[in-house]
Amino acid sequence: MSAAIPSPPQAGRLFLEFFYLVRSVGIPASSREWLMFSEALEKGLVAADLYRFYAIARATLVKSEQHYDLFDQCFTHYFAGADKPRAFQKALDQWLQTPIEMPQLSEDQLALLEKHDLETLQKMFEERLAEQNERHDGGNKWIGTGGTSPFGHGGQNPAGIRVGGAGGGRSAVQIAAKRRFRSYRNDLVLDTRQIGMALRKLRRLGREGARTEIDIDETISATAKNAGDLDICFAPPRENRLKVCLLMDVGGSMDPFARLVSQLFSAAHQATHFREFHSFYFHNCIYEEVYRHAHLKDGMSTVELMRWLQPETRLIVVGDAHMAPYELVSVYGAIDYWHQNETSGLDWLKRLDGHFNKCAWLNPIQKRYWGHPTIRMVSEVFPMHELTLKGLEGAISDLH
Amino acid sequence: MFTNFTGTENYIASIELREAVNVALALERPLLIKGEPGTGKTLLAEAVRDALKRPLHTWHVKSTSRAQDGLYVYDAVQRLHDSRFGDKDVGDIRQYIRFGALGQAFVNEEESIVLIDEIDKADLEFPNDLLHELDKMAFTVLETGDNHVAQHRPLVIITSNNEKELPDAFLRRCIFHFIAFPDEDLMADIVRVHHPKVKQTLIDEAIARFYWLRNIPDLRKAPSTSELIDWISALIKGGVTEDELAHRVPFLGTLLKKEQDLDTLERFKNRRGRM
Numbered sequence: 001m002s003a004a005i006p007s008p009p010q011a012g013r014l015f016l017e018f019f020y021l022v023r024s025v026g027i028p029a030s031s032r033e034w035l036m037f038s039e040a041l042e043k044g045l046v047a048a049d050l051y052r053f054y055a056i057a058r059a060t061l062v063k064s065e066q067h068y069d070l071f072d073q074c075f076t077h078y079f080a081g082a083d084k085p086r087a088f089q090k091a092l093d094q095w096l097q098t099p100i101e102m103p104q105l106s107e108d109q110l111a112l113l114e115k116h117d118l119e120t121l122q123k124m125f126e127e128r129l130a131e132q133n134e135r136h137d138g139g140n141k142w143i144g145t146g147g148t149s150p151f152g153h154g155g156q157n158p159a160g161i162r163v164g165g166a167g168g169g170r171s172a173v174q175i176a177a178k179r180r181f182r183s184y185r186n187d188l189v190l191d192t193r194q195i196g197m198a199l200r201k202l203r204r205l206g207r208e209g210a211r212t213e214i215d216i217d218e219t220i221s222a223t224a225k226n227a228g229d230l231d232i233c234f235a236p237p238r239e240n241r242l243k244v245c246l247l248m249d250v251g252g253s254m255d256p257f258a259r260l261v262s263q264l265f266s267a268a269h270q271a272t273h274f275r276e277f278h279s280f281y282f283h284n285c286i287y288e289e290v291y292r293h294a295h296l297k298d299g300m301s302t303v304e305l306m307r308w309l310q311p312e313t314r315l316i317v318v319g320d321a322h323m324a325p326y327e328l329v330s331v332y333g334a335i336d337y338w339h340q341n342e343t344s345g346l347d348w349l350k351r352l353d354g355h356f357n358k359c360a361w362l363n364p365i366q367k368r369y370w371g372h373p374t375i376r377m378v379s380e381v382f383p384m385h386e387l388t389l390k391g392l393e394g395a396i397s398d399l400h
Numbered sequence: 401m402f403t404n405f406t407g408t409e410n411y412i413a414s415i416e417l418r419e420a421v422n423v424a425l426a427l428e429r430p431l432l433i434k435g436e437p438g439t440g441k442t443l444l445a446e447a448v449r450d451a452l453k454r455p456l457h458t459w460h461v462k463s464t465s466r467a468q469d470g471l472y473v474y475d476a477v478q479r480l481h482d483s484r485f486g487d488k489d490v491g492d493i494r495q496y497i498r499f500g501a502l503g504q505a506f507v508n509e510e511e512s513i514v515l516i517d518e519i520d521k522a523d524l525e526f527p528n529d530l531l532h533e534l535d536k537m538a539f540t541v542l543e544t545g546d547n548h549v550a551q552h553r554p555l556v557i558i559t560s561n562n563e564k565e566l567p568d569a570f571l572r573r574c575i576f577h578f579i580a581f582p583d584e585d586l587m588a589d590i591v592r593v594h595h596p597k598v599k600q601t602l603i604d605e606a607i608a609r610f611y612w613l614r615n616i617p618d619l620r621k622a623p624s625t626s627e628l629i630d631w632i633s634a635l636i637k638g639g640v641t642e643d644e645l646a647h648r649v650p651f652l653g654t655l656l657k658k659e660q661d662l663d664t665l666e667r668f669k670n671r672r673g674r675m
Contacts, residue, residue: 032572040423055419063571065578216476223480230480237464242650266620 025074036060051205055223118262175273199268213237236348243276245309249319257364261318285345287334306355312398315356320365321378328374349381361393362387411447412589420577430534430556435579438624441559445515458515459501465522467529470502471539493543505554508538512554520560527570586612594629605642606632618666623655630654
């Protein structure tokens with residue numbers, strides 16, 4: 001071993017630091033992922049190729065395409081950042097060419113991995129990110145000119161198959177920097193397919209209806225009781241029994257979110273796996289009537305709605321809950337001047353919440369603006385979630 | 401040296417995908433593949449089979465599948481039936497044990513590949529029920545007490561369409577790869593594999609058309625790779641030239657499968673005033 005090769009602890013620290021960076025941005029990589037990653041390195045899978053290193057690190061550390069984008073950013077930051085001393089880069093390069101044993105973590109260290117203070121890491125990451133923004137340009141240049149750097153020879157293809165772009169080698173960092181997986185992040189707003197997929201999680205299976213499937217257990221016990229004379233029993237197949245009602249706010253302050261809400265609506269409508277699906281509209285707040293039509297036509301009284309839909313129906317309300325306080329809490333406070341509501345909007349909301357066993361409210365307004373008094377009041381009645389894929393998942397777990 | 405998977409003549413794999421397969425082979429862990437429909441998730445297992453020359457056991461998961469089915473099924477009804485009408489020795493339970501794909505791979509003595517296709521179709525608990533067997537690569541037949549341990553840990557390839565989220569404990573045990581939709585260059589390579597004799601200009605024009613169509617906003621179901629390949633077959637059979645492609649999209653039905661999408665396309669064209 002020559003002096004230029006980093007000692008195991010140094011190389012280990014390098015990767016461990018990267019691993020912590022990955023964790024600090026919210027990618028749920030555990031000690032199991034770390035062990036898998038180091039096992040792959042130890043087995044010499046990486047060879048002298050940063051692109052392969054990137055591929056292997058991603059395959060072992062990241063378990064969801066939603067985190068690919070974050071991972072790419074971490075990778076770019078860590079391996080192309082100008083704040084990394086050049087000597088360190090060189091050490092990495094040499095290490096990649098002659099992989100040596102990964103440091104073994106002691107049990108204490110492994111335990112530490114599990115409960116490392118996320119907040120500190122988060123802070124560290126943010127500080128670095130700020131730094132990175134300022135010096136980003138320099139970092140990229142450095143890749144461009146450094147002919148011997150590890151970034152020069154990443155991305156070659158041993159079998160000679162081009163993978164996008166020009167035929168030449170693209171470095172792993174450049175590929176990571178392209179942020180190809182941005183659209184898979186789950187905290188961004190959603191498209192129809194994603195919503196549909198999220199709604200599928202609501203599926204509830206149960207046995208009901210025609211007996212068309214052979215029931216083995218029942219058959220065996222019936223046959224045994226029948227003194228061994230075969231007695232075949234049937235059971236109904238497992239089916240989804242979930243009923244869903246969607247109530248949507250339209251018009252006024254909801255206009256900017258119309259596209260988003262219509263996506264949610266079409267996804268829910270396409271979802272064929274609900275036993276029953278109903279949708280209604282309201283304007284601003286729910287009072288004594290809801291409407292079957294988005295233009296607030298074809299009304300149905302809210303009392304009738306509650307009589308008609310059983311409590312086990314899941315209620316999903318979509319609205320910004322952003323209104324003048326009197327529109328929510330006052331009698332005769334409805335936004336339309338001809339509308340004389342004798343019960344306040346808030347009371348109607350409470351009645352709905354009381355009727356249905358499970359409810360959720362999806363709000364297209366970002367959570368940090370939820371300080372508004374009516375949003376606060378409504379969120380005390382209904383569990384409120386952001387209308388993002390993440391929020392929708394939260395709402396769905398409330399509805400389960 | 402490690403077994404190195406580099407794709408096959410008929411299956412073009414990106415570097416990331418190849419490395420994911422190689423890591424899974426080296427570490428002997430299951431490989432979880434996710435991706436849009438039509439990006440070749442299931443085909444990967446066949447490509448690995450062809451490249452490594454190992455037998456492939458396929459298990460198509462359905463919404464009613466149970467984890468147990470992949471290991472073995474005890475055919476109680478057949479045994480009951482035989483006890484009454486058959487002339488077999490019903491005391492020999494082993495003849496009523498049928499191994500599933502995973503069970504077969506564990507029982508066989510050669511190195512093999514198991515494909516668990518569309519694991520997300522099954523019940524939410526399904527992946528958790530497989531944890532132990534995938535870790536230990538062993539199982540016991542309760543009815544006979546036989547314990548089967550895999551001589552060689554098979555390469556287990558699991559595909560998911562993302563219909564359901566998989567449990568964390570399950571994910572932690574897997575190597576993960578998400579097949580992104582191919583970019584135009586990779587797509588050209590893929591098409592070439594399927595249509596080696598077609599004129600390059602036609603392929604280029606068809607691919608350009610295809611991505612133009614895919615990028616129309618609000619499509620309910622954007623066309624996938626396999627649909628592009630079918631479409632090009634149709635173009636060839638229909639004798640469509642690349643010049644015609646510049647003006648219209650023949651055999652649109654092979655690409656767009658939803659009525660709303662045809663409307664969306666019309667609206668998009670009208671808005672642009674051209675095609």
